[in-house]
Amino acid sequence: MKDPDLTERKKKIFSAIVEEYINTGEPVGSRTIAQKFRWSLSPATIRNVMADLEEDAFILQPHTSAGRVPTDKGYRYYVDHLMELRRITKEEEEFIQKSFRDKNADQETILERASKIISLLTKVAGIVMAPRLRCSTLKFIGLKLVAPSKILVTLITGSGLIKNSIIEIDGEINEAELNRISEFLNSELEGMTLSELRAFLTRRLLEERTSFYILLKKAMGLILNAPFMKSDDRIFFEGISYIIQQPEFSNISKMGSLLKAIEEETNFLELLDADIEGEGVHIHIGKENPFKEIQECSIITCNYSIGRQAIGTVGAIGPTRMEYDRAVSVVSYISDFLGKVLSELG
Amino acid sequence: MKDPDLTERKKKIFSAIVEEYINTGEPVGSRTIAQKFRWSLSPATIRNVMADLEEDAFILQPHTSAGRVPTDKGYRYYVDHLMELRRITKEEEEFIQKSFRDKNADQETILERASKIISLLTKVAGIVMAPRLRCSTLKFIGLKLVAPSKILVTLITGSGLIKNSIIEIDGEINEAELNRISEFLNSELEGMTLSELRAFLTRRLLEERTSFYILLKKAMGLILNAPFMKSDDRIFFEGISYIIQQPEFSNISKMGSLLKAIEEETNFLELLDADIEGEGVHIHIGKENPFKEIQECSIITCNYSIGRQAIGTVGAIGPTRMEYDRAVSVVSYISDFLGKVLSELG
DNA sequence: TAATAGCACTCTAATATAGAGAGTGCTAAA
DNA sequence: TTTAGCACTCTCTATATTAGAGTGCTATTA
Numbered sequence: 001m002k003d004p005d006l007t008e009r010k011k012k013i014f015s016a017i018v019e020e021y022i023n024t025g026e027p028v029g030s031r032t033i034a035q036k037f038r039w040s041l042s043p044a045t046i047r048n049v050m051a052d053l054e055e056d057a058f059i060l061q062p063h064t065s066a067g068r069v070p071t072d073k074g075y076r077y078y079v080d081h082l083m084e085l086r087r088i089t090k091e092e093e094e095f096i097q098k099s100f101r102d103k104n105a106d107q108e109t110i111l112e113r114a115s116k117i118i119s120l121l122t123k124v125a126g127i128v129m130a131p132r133l134r135c136s137t138l139k140f141i142g143l144k145l146v147a148p149s150k151i152l153v154t155l156i157t158g159s160g161l162i163k164n165s166i167i168e169i170d171g172e173i174n175e176a177e178l179n180r181i182s183e184f185l186n187s188e189l190e191g192m193t194l195s196e197l198r199a200f201l202t203r204r205l206l207e208e209r210t211s212f213y214i215l216l217k218k219a220m221g222l223i224l225n226a227p228f229m230k231s232d233d234r235i236f237f238e239g240i241s242y243i244i245q246q247p248e249f250s251n252i253s254k255m256g257s258l259l260k261a262i263e264e265e266t267n268f269l270e271l272l273d274a275d276i277e278g279e280g281v282h283i284h285i286g287k288e289n290p291f292k293e294i295q296e297c298s299i300i301t302c303n304y305s306i307g308r309q310a311i312g313t314v315g316a317i318g319p320t321r322m323e324y325d326r327a328v329s330v331v332s333y334i335s336d337f338l339g340k341v342l343s344e345l346g
Numbered sequence: 347m348k349d350p351d352l353t354e355r356k357k358k359i360f361s362a363i364v365e366e367y368i369n370t371g372e373p374v375g376s377r378t379i380a381q382k383f384r385w386s387l388s389p390a391t392i393r394n395v396m397a398d399l400e401e402d403a404f405i406l407q408p409h410t411s412a413g414r415v416p417t418d419k420g421y422r423y424y425v426d427h428l429m430e431l432r433r434i435t436k437e438e439e440e441f442i443q444k445s446f447r448d449k450n451a452d453q454e455t456i457l458e459r460a461s462k463i464i465s466l467l468t469k470v471a472g473i474v475m476a477p478r479l480r481c482s483t484l485k486f487i488g489l490k491l492v493a494p495s496k497i498l499v500t501l502i503t504g505s506g507l508i509k510n511s512i513i514e515i516d517g518e519i520n521e522a523e524l525n526r527i528s529e530f531l532n533s534e535l536e537g538m539t540l541s542e543l544r545a546f547l548t549r550r551l552l553e554e555r556t557s558f559y560i561l562l563k564k565a566m567g568l569i570l571n572a573p574f575m576k577s578d579d580r581i582f583f584e585g586i587s588y589i590i591q592q593p594e595f596s597n598i599s600k601m602g603s604l605l606k607a608i609e610e611e612t613n614f615l616e617l618l619d620a621d622i623e624g625e626g627v628h629i630h631i632g633k634e635n636p637f638k639e640i641q642e643c644s645i646i647t648c649n650y651s652i653g654r655q656a657i658g659t660v661g662a663i664g665p666t667r668m669e670y671d672r673a674v675s676v677v678s679y680i681s682d683f684l685g686k687v688l689s690e691l692g
Numbered sequence: 693t694a695a696t697a698g699c700a701c702t703c704t705a706a707t708a709t710a711g712a713g714a715g716t717g718c719t720a721a722a
Numbered sequence: 723t724t725t726a727g728c729a730c731t732c733t734c735t736a737t738a739t740t741a742g743a744g745t746g747c748t749a750t751t752a
Contacts, residue, residue, distance in 0.1 A: 048695085050745095144490070146485075146488075152508075164508040244602055388724070
């Protein structure tokens, strides 16, 4: 990702091409750029530079007598070296804060809202992945008998997620015992993640030889068998209609396969999951993406965290020709904000 | 909805037109129909009948020299009087049953699956509305102190829905008292709906003058303030990609506004909500629909019930040119089946 | 030597034209 | 009442033509 060290002028012209193309969606010609520079350079000169840029594979011509269009490689260079990051505007900031003011909202509502806001502000689709259970710290585990051998297991995470499972046990269990288990769990679990809790229980189980052993064993059975362990992490997707309005998707069959890919959420799960390692904003441009339906799209993602722990991902997805600077600023701001909102929930 | 009493022949020809159009998507001409009748009638004769049908506004010509296309009124007559209901096939039945075999699935998973199945079998979009809280009977209410003045309210309905809210109370409350409240509620609520419970508490509150009064009052506060009372009924939507593949939506802007309407779920909430009154399958054709984005679509809905109580709605939505007989059979079968699956969950 | 003006060339997209084909409505005959 | 025949209408497709945008190359200029 080192800077191939273009001359200043080349950079300026390339930036101008990218930005012009992002704005208009039309291949951009030498005249247009010359005009942008107030004719301080002639179209012919621009053309020479363009020929160079084309040799570097930063731009290409859709056909011989058309203007230039940035390639994936070009966009990559642009976002890595040329793009000026911009802060979100005051109005946008206020809008976001107002949207999250509602105190009574639960996690689901908040996440849904976040994805809607991203899509509104970036004019591309917003995508929010719910806090991953395996990264979340535990806050509370409730065990309650709802029928002779049915137990309601309730789990609250630090990010305000409340999950329930009803699990059927083999024998019967009495309420007092259940209370002892849940008291024990709650006294120990503070700040652990689910997998840490599992490890903890396993370890204790090996050390323990007293009557407490049975209790521990039951606790483990309850926690590990609950369906929420096979966490079907949810994804909130909003604003597909923005994408399909873009001219690059006027081709119906392209549109169709994109939609299908989006409906098949698991694709995105993997994709977002991969980004949870690593700091800051991730950008995936066009062909860099793992599956072909979205290889004319770019995805901007950023983790959100509670405390230091990254627990989920928010992002924006649109055509490669999207306003990267805007998307980056929005996604990064929202990820930050969402982390805070969810912490307060916990 | 009375039969305008067409002659037998007219009906047969009209049916043939509708079915042919549904299959091909092309305006159907007199030749095609004559062929379908193995030339027992000449195209010229068919044309005469068609002219009549056009006068009745059952069909129309997109332009002078084109074949005929059914109107909304035509479809309406077709589904009301001509369409032959068909049972779902053995294979489809098996497929559905297999899909719901998983014992550990929670309500959300089941509903999602139902909408996916509808879309798979009907080849149009499937839509499932989660059980309406206000129609569901209560099974269990759990109250649990998670912090000095924070109470986790858990509610389980007869349809297997588990809902949680954390509510903050003004003063403090001790665990023993909380247990008394929840015991009281659970002993009384069996089979009530939420609104019945509310009414019940209000009534008791008026009668009661003992120390129990305070308890009741607290119970009411807890139940009625919980966010789940403002039930944001969820909708599961699957298979939009089927719709956009249809030629009638090859027009991008039409597609766009349809998608937007779908993303704005509240529209559909109202629509489905209205259908919960009344038995059996409801069909809404084209312009009969309340908002313009879906006036080239038809919606087939059917309630699902637990016991006798209708609690939610499933449906299929596709272009007016859809296979009504197939959609009706699938939707009606699934609604039945879903009711049973959810009952077992409760 | 870098920048520019000029010019021939290429390719697309828009427009016009013509013809085929599908389907109709009407009329007259069976 | 049904049908055959026929003129007519309209769309759709293919083809040709043209305008325009943009290029690359070359010779010229500062």
